[in-house]
Amino acid sequence: MLVVEDVHKSFGAIKALDGVSLSVEQGTIAGLIGPNGSGKTTLFNIISGFYEKDAGNIRLNGKSIDGLDPFRIARMGLVRTFQVAKAPAKLTILENLLLAAKNQMGEKVLDNFLKPREIFRKEKENLNKALDIAEIIKLKRFKNEYAGNLSGGQKKLLSLGRVLMANPDIFLLDEPTAGVNPVLTLELVDVIVDIRKNLNKTFLIIEHDMNVIWHLCDLVNVLVAGSNLTKGRPEEIQKDERVLEAYLSGSKST
Template sequence: MALLEVKHLTKNFGGLTAVGDVTMELHEGELVGLIGPNGAGKTTLFNLLTGVYEPSEGTVMLDGTLLNGKTPSKIAALGLSRTFQNIRLFKDMTVLDNVLVGLSNGRSPHLLASFLRLPSFYKNEAELKQKAFDLLAIFGLEGDAQTLAKNLPYGQQRRLEIVRALATNPKILFLDEPAAGMNPQETAELTDLIRQIQEQFKITVILIEHDMSLVMEVTERIYVLEYGRLIAHGTPEEIRTNQRVIEAYLGGEL
């Protein structure tokens, strides 16, 4: 059984069909790309899969659990985490505190222990901080732990957003245009980072990206959307030579 099963997913906004009859699946440990021209419905599809939007039709199943009707926070607790096109950090909080927010997702500390500041409360806090520092160290951000997120360079802010998403211990990580606004060096570092995530954390990664060189280099399979509908699915080489995909990109080379 696939880790994520999407069947006939549709989202209508009034008379407009933003996503239409999309069926796809993701398996454990794979890295998948989602591409398409501007306005193809890629982010809308991500929003449907992560609970931001409720589908008009169709179903989304994660590891056998139906996600339809669940809130984004509940879906995150079940194992879906994401980043966004526009970076959404807590910019006036430190790097460390941003990661602690991710680590706290789905945890329910005992109210009495928190209120009375019992030893178990401090033990839990210490464990979370150590996990946060460990994650920051993996991605080279431990030296910035006490830096406000807004004071990080752009590429490091992107990196922090990914680390915070990983802190929720996801089964699937959704990356929405992670290379947006990056220079070539930052994009190269991001390519290495995505590989590192998949290899080290053994999770499924799906990314929306307009940088075709990045997509072709790191993904195993690619889905292609146009006007909210899937028009192709295959390996990077199959997508690169697919005439329908080439036409969708107005004759541009992939």
């Protein structure tokens, strides 16, 4: 479903990505782990069209997405969350969720005149869906609060809610459980497992919480200093001493 080949990216003298490759099969949950600064978020920024790469190829469902902007890539079925959650502060939780669905539909102004019944039905459907998702992310009782008043962890949850509303084929989640309490983290793991099982969706997840990675992932990719260290099933990665070593030393010396 997603194929990343030999991606390079430098910021001035810093080589953030030095030839990273990975692929994610349809209907699986892939993990992306590695020490701080190993290039995980940079890779997400490149895949989702927020940054330009220096070299490499990326394909989504067999089609090249090289050079496309984030909006186009989202319309093709790939949506990501941000490590530091952003949400329009002056919109309520509910409005934030509804906005995510609207972006996905694409607003056709003419439709408002031509298909008013259909639009009404769709908006009602979106409202019900937004309320269901607000319940899942435990923000239903804050539905009319401004997003700007949420805590860091709650903003993280809202950003997960927004991608759930957008309903992409593949979800890229950047540390979805960072700042979220342990009980709710377990529930979110269940939500992700359910979505994969029932809707056959695909996930690529950056996480520092190894428990979450072991519970969720079919395959784990390990980055160190902008390069692939290894990949494997969680139980293989757990036993791999090079991975532990990479985390202990922070990053590879070059």
